Amino acid sequence: MSAQITRTLDLKGLSCPLPIVKTAQAIRELRSGELIEALATDPGSVADFEAWCTTTGNELVERGEADEAFRFVIRKK
Amino acid sequence: MAVQEAELAVPAHVHEEHSKHKKLVIIAWSGDLDKVWPQMILATTGAAMGMQTTIFFTFWGLFSLVKDGVHITGENWMQKMVAMMDRPGMEHLKLGKMNFAGAGPKMMRHLAKEHKVASPGELLEMAQDLGVRLVPCQMTMDLLGLTREDMIEGLGEPVGATAMLLEAQDAITLFI
Numbered sequence: 001m002s003a004q005i006t007r008t009l010d011l012k013g014l015s016c017p018l019p020i021v022k023t024a025q026a027i028r029e030l031r032s033g034e035l036i037e038a039l040a041t042d043p044g045s046v047a048d049f050e051a052w053c054t055t056t057g058n059e060l061v062e063r064g065e066a067d068e069a070f071r072f073v074i075r076k077k
Numbered sequence: 078m079a080v081q082e083a084e085l086a087v088p089a090h091v092h093e094e095h096s097k098h099k100k101l102v103i104i105a106w107s108g109d110l111d112k113v114w115p116q117m118i119l120a121t122t123g124a125a126m127g128m129q130t131t132i133f134f135t136f137w138g139l140f141s142l143v144k145d146g147v148h149i150t151g152e153n154w155m156q157k158m159v160a161m162m163d164r165p166g167m168e169h170l171k172l173g174k175m176n177f178a179g180a181g182p183k184m185m186r187h188l189a190k191e192h193k194v195a196s197p198g199e200l201l202e203m204a205q206d207l208g209v210r211l212v213p214c215q216m217t218m219d220l221l222g223l224t225r226e227d228m229i230e231g232l233g234e235p236v237g238a239t240a241m242l243l244e245a246q247d248a249i250t251l252f253i
Contacts, residue, residue: 055127055128
């Protein structure tokens, strides 16, 4: 059973660096341990979300595709 | 949905060394649209990655911090001439190449909108929201006759080269 997603960000169509910048802005509103879901179409976002989670310490718990977009689920540190 | 085993996007050594550089200093020297853009993209990204990010604006870079409504800056005719030949402000930047009397930047901004690339002005707002420190260079402000009143809100105190280099000592430093 998957945990509850607190917030979903629709970042479809947005180009670098907006998917990451908007995720960083949005995750500030979450509490530690809460999940944020991000949907992006920028092909660069696959590498960017991975790199972003590595440096920030937030956990990339899911990565896949949904609604013709890349889907990332991130647990706030 | 199951987690996909996509190609590893981050080289292995990054995992071990990522904590080394937690600071980013961008020396924003250029006032060309095609250089201000990467200044803003890298600053917002650095801040989003949790890096303590500072942009040090000097020479032509200072003019992108001039308020939109301010056309002429400077005290004497030479300083005023600089602003007259090159209108200050984030919305009036020229391209470093293919400017074509302003047609180039217009086309570039149009393309950017189509591709949902944020404008430098929008990115500057995001940078401020993410806590990027925007620091003007005191010496070039004096040289070019720019005052705090000419410039946008939310800037740090103007500093000199020493303060900037001190900040840059343990940071990734980019000169753009």
